[in-house]
Amino acid sequence: MFELWKEALIEFKDAYFFTSGPTAGSRESRRIVGDYTLIGDDIRTAKRQDDVVVLGAWRIDKHPQGESGYHNMPIVPPYDISYRTLLPQGIENLWVAGRCHSATSEALASSRVTANAMGMGQAAGTAAAISLAHDGHSRNVSIGELQDRLVAANVILDSASAMEGLPLEKLGTEAGDDHWK
Numbered sequence: 001m002f003e004l005w006k007e008a009l010i011e012f013k014d015a016y017f018f019t020s021g022p023t024a025g026s027r028e029s030r031r032i033v034g035d036y037t038l039i040g041d042d043i044r045t046a047k048r049q050d051d052v053v054v055l056g057a058w059r060i061d062k063h064p065q066g067e068s069g070y071h072n073m074p075i076v077p078p079y080d081i082s083y084r085t086l087l088p089q090g091i092e093n094l095w096v097a098g099r100c101h102s103a104t105s106e107a108l109a110s111s112r113v114t115a116n117a118m119g120m121g122q123a124a125g126t127a128a129a130i131s132l133a134h135d136g137h138s139r140n141v142s143i144g145e146l147q148d149r150l151v152a153a154n155v156i157l158d159s160a161s162a163m164e165g166l167p168l169e170k171l172g173t174e175a176g177d178d179h180w181k
C-alpha cells in the first residue's frame with residue numbers, strides 16, 4: 001500500500017517507510033456465551049437492565065467484510081450492558097470483560113469499543129472483590145452493592161442523566177464523528 005501511495009499521491013513523493021504495527025488487529029474473535037447475550041435491538045431500543053454495570057453509547061460500528069470505506073452507523077441512545085453478559089454459562093467464579101463478553105456479532109460492533117471494555121473490566125474487578133468478601137461466587141454478588149460501588153467510583157449508570165443535553169432528534173440517523181458533541 002505504501003508503494004502505491006508513493007506512486008499515486010504527490011503528497012507521498014518524499015515519504016519513506018519507517019515502521020508499522022507488528023501484527024494485524026482483529027475487531028472480533030471468540031467470546032463467551034453468558035447468562036445474558038446483548039443483542040442489536042437491546043442497543044437500538046436502549047433496553048434497560050436491572051443489573052446494568054456499564055452504560056454503552058457507541059454506534060453499531062459493523063465494518064463490512066472484504067471492503068473498506070464508510071459504513072452505516074446509525075446513532076444509538078445510551079444503553080445498558082448487563083452484569084450477566086460477563087458471566088460464562090456453566091462456570092462459576094469467572095468474569096469475562098471486554099470484547100470477549102457475551103454479545104451477538106451485531107451488538108459487539110458497539111460494545112467492544114475501548115471505553116466499554118474498560119467499564120466492563122472495572123465492573124468485573126469490583127464484582128470479584130465483592131465476591132471475595134462474601135462466598136466467592138460470581139452469581140451471588142449483590143447487584144445493588146456492585147452498582148453502588150461503581151457509582152461511588154464515578155461510573156455513570158443512570159441513562160436518563162447521561163442523556164441530558166444530548167441532541168435526541170439525531171437518534172437513528174447517520175452522522176459524522178461529532179454526533180454527540
Ligand SMILES: Cc1cc2nc3c(=O)[nH]c(=O)nc-3n(C[C@H](O)[C@H](O)[C@H](O)COP(=O)(O)OP(=O)(O)OC[C@H]3O[C@@H](n4cnc5c(N)ncnc54)[C@H](O)[C@@H]3O)c2cc1C
Nearest residue numbers: 024025026027028097098099100112113114115117118121
Ligand atoms: C483495527 C482496530 C481499530 C479499532 N479502533 C477503535 C477505536 O477507534 N476506538 C475504540 O474505542 N475501539 C477501537 N477498537 C476496538 C478496541 O480496541 C478493542 O475492542 C478493545 O481494545 C478490546 O479490549 P479488550 O480489553 O477486550 O481486549 P484487548 O485490548 O485485545 O486486550 C487483551 C489483552 O490480553 C492480552 N493477552 C491475550 N492472551 C493473553 C495471555 N494468554 N496471557 C496474558 N495476556 C494475554 C493481549 O496481549 C492484550 O493486551 C479497534 C480495534 C481494532 C482491531
